[in-house]
Amino acid sequence: MNSIIEVRQLHNQFGRQVVHHQLDLDVLEGEILSVVGGSGTGKSVLLRSIVGLNQPKSGKIRILGQMLQPLPSSERSALKQQLGVLFQQGALFSSLTVAENVALPLLEHRGLTRKEAHQVALMKLGLVGLPKDAAQKFPANLSGGMIKRAALARALALDPRILFLDEPTAGLDPISAAEFDQLILTLRNALGLTVFMVTHDLDTIYTISDRIAVISQQRVLVNDRIDLVAAHPDPWIQAYFHGPRGRAAQQTQSALSSGADM
């Protein structure tokens, strides 16, 4: 498998506080990669650096083999259209309805007519499991779970190849969170997406991640399959995966998979 995102020697610094130092990371095509780490270790900064919202101090980031920064603006825009980002709070435009939110990139970038864009938007909303009557609602009238789904539909509007998720299940109840995990898994399988996910949710990590990247000490400490990561001797990783919550998530997952085997 080839790397779809390559981060090399990334250095991020705010004032005198060094967030990343000589950070290397590879995201493989078609995988779901979960990035974990303690609070303030720069998980979101890494995501923002990759999608170009944060200018790193030094280092190289290649997406689909191309560096974002030196590209001329038209090609940069084309490359950015290959990326879909789901922000933590959804970041839906509050003055537009849900359907208009999804239709906006289609109208702006693909020159569809309003009617065509609306039909495509409805299909995307169906894809993420939102009912039809949600399409004409404004974001202020949606529940937390529906906002995440609508924001996911907007992220998928241009059929991106890479999907970035910032804490996708934060603030959702366990049932909605589990549904959201399954949704991401289904979409990845059906659309052939690569998913880069920042998360704290151990259940999500155990259920849908192919690989885990742990950020600690300003770099990626380990980036591998979950059983190999969990066996890493680093004390933070041990506390994370073998603390009470980690064990519970692991047990649930093994119970589920043994149930599926029967």
Place this chain on the structure above:
Amino acid sequence: MSSMVQPSLTISTVGSGQLTFAGDWTLEFFHQVKQQLTPLIEHENLISADTEIDLTGLTRLDTVGCQLLIDHIGEDHWQAWLAQPNDRITEVRRQLLLTVMSALRENGLVATPRQSRLLSDGLASVGKKISELSAHSIKLMAFIGLTLSVLLRVFYQPKRWRITSFFAHLEQAGFNALPIVALLTFLVGAVVAFMGATLLTKFGANIYTVHLVSFSFLREFGPLLAAIIIAGRTASAFTAQIGSMRSHEEIDAIRVLGLDAIELLVIPRLLALLVALPILTFVAMMSGILGGILVAQATLDISSTMFLSVLQQNVGLHHFWVGMAKAPFFAFIIVMISCLEGFKVSGSAQSVGEHTTASVVQSIFMVIVIDAIFAVVCMEMGW
């Protein structure tokens, strides 16, 4: 990025027919894809249940391509085609087709955006506006009643007087507005005096400039200008403050904690402005007359002593009281409108903006209406 291939559809009518798809059936080629599919709409008999479909030539396919394929060829046909055991489609594409199919089934294409009709929509919006207006007036009166009842209740319980909040608003809405009110009324005072100078000199009635400036500022311009400045400056602030509290659920938090939002937020603002606006009105009168004095001295040779003695002898004190009497009414309506608009904010940032605008427009409107009512009453009463 891999190079793109134009989408194409070859339709063969031999036997039961065959549809051969090739190229990129993706969002990038939306219009070309639609164009390729148009023959299928124009000639419905091109597709029968036995029509063969060949997807092997497809280079790329995405959700939008799938949607168009399903829309034009029909879900039933695809279901039948996918049900046949065949190796003409990869597993990933089969999944993609099935996923989009189920998405379309959930959200059928019935709910297209509503067509706008000029006349009926216009009538409907007029009707809506009017019913909103009447609902709004009722709400405003209810809010005034509620505030007055809370005010009466709090009046007898000095413990519940929000002294800190009162003085904070007095500073923000009153003290901080002093410079702008003084400057603007000074300028208007000077302008009125100039007007008097140019017009009255023609009749040799220079001295009446004093009457013009003092009458207009004591009775009308002082209170009106101060109120309009405060309606623009403070009403917007009150609405935005309460509105953003509302959109962050802070108002709900106040209620859940067993507190009264009116008592906490509205009463201090009301009392502060009831004190501040009369003071600002007084400042506005004085500074307007000062502007008049300066212009009279400079252009009409009316000395300041002469101006003031004419003012003292010929302009009755009751004009001053009529002007001052309006200020509390203006203050009251400004606070009521701005706080109510703040409470009406719902959620979004846009809503805060809309209600802030509404608050300023309504406040200025009501200030002028009340002023007109005062003018009529005073004229009838001979004050």
